[in-house]
Structure formats: structure tokens, C-alpha cells
Amino acid sequence: MPNGLIVKALSGYYYVLAEGSHDSEYIQCRARGVFKKRNISPLVGDRVAYELTENGEGTVTEILPRSSELVRPPIANVEQVVLVFSVGEPALNIPLLDKFLVHTESAGLDTIICLTKRDLWSPSASDKTDEDSSEELEAVVRLYESIGYPVFVTSSKEGVGVEEVRKRLSGRISVFAGQSGVGKSTLLNAMIPGLQLETNEISMKLGRGKHTTRHVELLRLPNGGIVADTPGFSQLDFLQVDAEGLGACFREFAPFAAQCRFRGCLHLHEPDCKVQEAMEQGRIAASRYSDYVLFLEEIRGQKRRY
Structure with a gap:
């Protein structure tokens, strides 16, 4: 029975690329009914066994073991996440970036941050100069690089940073995630000559983009990498993360959390909390700690509802 890779899922069909195939001729498959009975769904990125049917299509008969699984976006076997956030139109949303980072840390995936539309960066206040604006952007880059995340500032319009990002994707399965627009x-x-994915202008009324990508699909890069473009979305839930585990998703907390007086410290009001102490001393960014507290309240609120 042949094996393959699900590169696209759409309207109940799974498009499988046969193992060892380097062309774009996919086998259109349905999944066996047993998956539904077991409450299992094949995902884009799944390595599967399949069998051909008489009509030239196929049936997915087995899902091979996964190395990773994301709920949003729904994709399996990803090695690296590229969090794509624009610096303008829509404006850079730091709390949402931190929320995405919680999810990638929880999933145990390597993460790089890509800040797009460098050509649209402008001062966030009317009394700021372009020099002030550049320093503000550089401060964001320095913060996340100091935590341990590679950060790339790009402009597709000007061709800035695109090649650097493409090199980081070489030979790996990566997923692009972020807001629409x-x-x-x-x-x-x-990055992919001749691809011509649909794009849309930003809605000036809503301050965000329209959903031009409507499904998850794996795309081959010229340098041998595979990347998944995913539908944009602006909200994430924390159903996969509990209050006690949230702090571990802020990697800069780790050296200080290990010194807290209480095991399981939530870093809120506990005595001798070294994370709070580090934040007060400026060793942990106040913006990151503020988002941690915000997310903790959101997680607690969800748990009360369920």
C-alpha cells in the first residue's frame, strides 16, 4: 500500500502527494469512515497510507504517527512556525504576537518572527520623528531577539529580507501564521516564482485584511523547503494551555521561575516571586509580563465557563 503526504484538504477531499513524487499531480482521496467513528480527522501535513480506487481517486486508510499537531491552524508534522505580523496596515499587534508565541511554545515548535511591510512603518504618535519610529521598531526586534526568537524585518514591495527568510525555511516543513492582511x-x-496567491487590500474601515487564504495548503519552495499558507485569523483560545503551564510558555521567565519560593508559583502576588522581581528590575519586559497576566485571566475565565 503506497504512502504519501496530504498537501491540501478541501470540501471533504484530501489531496495526497505520493511518496518520492516531485511533481504537482496529487491523488484526490476520501478518508475511511473508521476515522470519523474514532473522532480522528486527517490533517494537512499528515503522512498517510492510501489505496487507489477504480475511478482514479484514492482512499486514505491509515494516518502515520505525527511528530507534532497544531489545532489552529489545523496542520500536522510542522517543524517550524513563521509568525507573520505587519508593522503597518494593520498596525503591529504585540499582545496578539505574544499570544501566538504561547501557542507555539506550548506545541514545542521552533519559531521565527517575520515583521512585514517595513515600507509602511511610521511613528505611532504625531510628535514622533522617523528616527524615533525606527528606534521603536528596533526596540521590538531587540526584545524578541533577546528572548531567543530570530526576527526578520521584511518588505515584499522593496524586496527587503525576503531571501533571508527563505534561507531559514530551507529543508524544513514550516507554517505561516498570523492575522489576515x-x-x-x-x-x-x-519567495516562490510564479505562485500568484490571491492578495487583498486592507479594509481601512476595519483596520484588517480580508481572508484571502481559505484553506491550509502545503507549498514547495525552490530551495527544498515546504511551507503551509494558512487562513488568517485574529483570535486564539487557550484551551490547550492551563494556568500552571502558561509561565513555561514565556521562555524568559524560566531562569527566574526556578528560584520562586513556591512550586507552581503563578507569578502574581506570591511572596518571593522572582519573576515579579525580575520584571520590577527591568530584566523581564513589562509588556511581556502584562500580557502574561492578561492571558492568565483569560485562561481562568475559560475554565470557569466549562
Whole structure:
């Protein structure tokens, strides 16, 4: 029975690329009914066994073991996440970036941050100069690099940073994730000649983009990498993360959390909390700690509802 890779899922069909195949001729498959009975769904990125049917299509008969699984976006066997956030139109959303980072840390995936639309960066206050604006952007880059995340500032329009990002994707299965309208499809178009993914202008009324990507699909890069473009979305839930585990998703907390007086310290009001102490001393960014507290309240609120 042949094996393959699910590269696209759409309207109940799974498009499987046969193992060892380097062309774009996919086998259109349905999944066996037993998966539904077991409450299992094949995902884009799944390595599967399949059998051909008489009509030239196929049936997915087995899902091979997964190395990773994301709920949003729904994809399996990803090795690396590229969090794509624009610096303008829509404006850079730091709390949402931190929320995405919680999810990638929880999933145990390597993460890089890609800040797009560098050509649209402008001062966030009317009394700021372009020099002030550049320093503000550089401060964001320095913060996340100091935590341990590679950060790339790009402009698809000007061709800035695109090649650097493409090199980081070489030989790996990566997923692009972020809000709609931040330029994921535009960046992919710049990296893959002839791709021509649909893009849309930002809604000035809503301050965000329209959903031009409507399904998850794996795309081959010229340098041998595979990348998934995913539908944009602006909200994430924390159903996969509990209050006690949230702190571990803020990697800069780790050296201080190990010194807290209480095991399981939530870093709120506990005495001798070294995370709070580090934040007060400026060793942990106040913005990151503030988002941690915000997310902790959101998790507790969800648990009370269920």
C-alpha cells in the first residue's frame, strides 16, 4: 500500500502527494469512515497510507504517527512556525504576537518572527520623528531577539529580507501564521516564482485584511523547503494551555521561575516571586509580563465557563 503526504484538504477531499513524487499531480482521496467513528480527522501535513480506487481517486486508510499537531491552524508534522505580523496596515499587534508565541511554545515548535511591510512603518504618535519610529521598531526586534526568537524585518514591495527568510525555511516543513492582511500571501509570492496567491487590500474601515487564504495548503519552495499558507485569523483560545503551564510558555521567565519560593508559583502576588522581581528590575519586559497576566485571566475565565 503506497504512502504519501496530504498537501491540501478541501470540501471533504484530501489531496495526497505520493511518496518520492516531485511533481504537482496529487491523488484526490476520501478518508475511511473508521476515522470519523474514532473522532480522528486527517490533517494537512499528515503522512498517510492510501489505496487507489477504480475511478482514479484514492482512499486514505491509515494516518502515520505525527511528530507534532497544531489545532489552529489545523496542520500536522510542522517543524517550524513563521509568525507573520505587519508593522503597518494593520498596525503591529504585540499582545496578539505574544499570544501566538504561547501557542507555539506550548506545541514545542521552533519559531521565527517575520515583521512585514517595513515600507509602511511610521511613528505611532504625531510628535514622533522617523528616527524615533525606527528606534521603536528596533526596540521590538531587540526584545524578541533577546528572548531567543530570530526576527526578520521584511518588505515584499522593496524586496527587503525576503531571501533571508527563505534561507531559514530551507529543508524544513514550516507554517505561516498570523492575522489576515499582514502579507503572508504576498511574502510567499515573493519567495516562490510564479505562485500568484490571491492578495487583498486592507479594509481601512476595519483596520484588517480580508481572508484571502481559505484553506491550509502545503507549498514547495525552490530551495527544498515546504511551507503551509494558512487562513488568517485574529483570535486564539487557550484551551490547550492551563494556568500552571502558561509561565513555561514565556521562555524568559524560566531562569527566574526556578528560584520562586513556591512550586507552581503563578507569578502574581506570591511572596518571593522572582519573576515579579525580575520584571520590577527591568530584566523581564513589562509588556511581556502584562500580557502574561492578561492571558492568565483569560485562561481562568475559560475554565470557569466549562
